[in-house]
Amino acid sequence: MPNSVYKVIELVGSSSVSWEKAAQNAISMASKSLRDLRIAEVCQMDMHITEGEIECYRIKMKVSFKYQD
Template sequence: MAKKKTESVYRVTEIIGTSPVSWEEAAKNAVETAAKALRDLRVAEVCKLDMKVDGGKVIEYCARVSLSFKYEA
């Protein structure tokens, strides 16, 4: 008996998470928030890290995250 090949399509989108603590926390916030609205998340890739500065001090870390999730038409 041959196995049936399953084909899937995945969508990729970019989101930005923020945190006053760290880039790791910013990326985690992005993924966990997106998971509330998107089903079947597969891969999260941090694409860009930056931070907001005010008065010479870092006030917020930002992580741009590329997410892939199963696309259902």
């Protein structure tokens, strides 16, 4: 890991099922275009509520990936 450089981006994932699924959705989508994902840090969790029912779970996270030569 010496002399490595990493980029940190922010992602927001959503799911009608759970926060865990929202996080998985974000990572799954990011991994299609980014290589070598390293760390994901959850920054915020919230949900949309409609008429007393949870409509959608959302999770905001910071994700790092290694720059490639």
